[in-house]
Amino acid sequence: MSPVSLEPVKQWTLICGGLVAHADGVLDGSECERLMGLLETAHELDGDEYGAWIAAIGSPARLEELLEVLEPPPPELHRELLEGAWVMAIVDGVRTTEESGMIERLADRFGVEPMQLDYWREAWAVAEREFASAVAAALGYAIGGGVVVPERERGAIRDALWATPCDQTLRDQLVARAMAPVTRDDAARDVSGLARARRIAALQRCVDAVTRCADPAQARARLLDVAWATSVPAQTVERWFR
Numbered sequence: 001m002s003p004v005s006l007e008p009v010k011q012w013t014l015i016c017g018g019l020v021a022h023a024d025g026v027l028d029g030s031e032c033e034r035l036m037g038l039l040e041t042a043h044e045l046d047g048d049e050y051g052a053w054i055a056a057i058g059s060p061a062r063l064e065e066l067l068e069v070l071e072p073p074p075p076e077l078h079r080e081l082l083e084g085a086w087v088m089a090i091v092d093g094v095r096t097t098e099e100s101g102m103i104e105r106l107a108d109r110f111g112v113e114p115m116q117l118d119y120w121r122e123a124w125a126v127a128e129r130e131f132a133s134a135v136a137a138a139l140g141y142a143i144g145g146g147v148v149v150p151e152r153e154r155g156a157i158r159d160a161l162w163a164t165p166c167d168q169t170l171r172d173q174l175v176a177r178a179m180a181p182v183t184r185d186d187a188a189r190d191v192s193g194l195a196r197a198r199r200i201a202a203l204q205r206c207v208d209a210v211t212r213c214a215d216p217a218q219a220r221a222r223l224l225d226v227a228w229a230t231s232v233p234a235q236t237v238e239r240w241f242r
Contacts, residue, residue, distance in 0.1 A: 008074075009073065010041070014035070017085060017088045019067065019102050020089050024096040027058075030091045039053055039057065067109065072110050075110075078107075082103060082106060082107055082112070082117065083120070087165045089102075089103065090167065103117075104117065129166065129170060130193060132164045132174055134202040137177070137178070137191065139157050139178045140179070140181075142210050142223040143222075146181055146182065151179075152214065153209075154175070156213055184222070187226045191230045192229070192231075196231070207223075211241070
């Protein structure tokens with residue numbers, strides 16, 4: 001595999017994500033799924049190159065080689081790439097010291113000062129909690145409609161929040177919140193606090209749980225209600241259910 005078979009941002013996205021995923025010695029299902037999702041966006045790869053990158057992201061040794069031989073990414077990509085590595089470190093609900101250490105090592109390879117990295121990590125942690133909280137609120141209203149959610153819906157809610165990168169302790173708290181009464185105004189307030197792209201992503205995260213719940217038609221209508229209240233186009237939400 002030529003190290004230039006992908007544009008630099010995609011190369012470094014896969015390398016950073018792969019190294020963090022392997023850092024604790026355990027590559028679990030959620031990490032594999034995220035890595036494969038990143039690779040699927042590389043439409044310019046032919047079959048051989050795709051296979052070579054599949055092999056690379058499964059091999060810590062190959063990723064280490066690429067880390068050393070590739071030119072560091074330009075400064076304007078540093079934050080984006082390191083944030084992607086940060087998200088990879090929490091997709092399984094647990095951020096380990098080995099994963100945090102790998103993020104620090106990547107930052108050093110890019111030439112990012114430790115103080116700058118600490119500032120970014122604080123901002124990412126806040127954004128992570130806000131996003132997960134918005135997903136929980138939207139789920140709670142869509143499925144519960146302002147009353148306590150029936151226990152039979154817990155599995156769908158838990159799965160949706162499991163797919164939302166955040167600390168496992170926070171996930172447990174958010175499941176409890178989503179199961180409790182959540183009003184439309186509560187959900188709209190939490191979702192509205194996000195940037196537009198993240199509002200759309202938060203509502204999209206609810207689709208599978210809404211589809212699986214006991215009354216999907218009512219839950220879908222309430223999700224559309226939250227979308228309207230947070231300036232997310234209804235047609236965008238409707239497409240997710242087709």
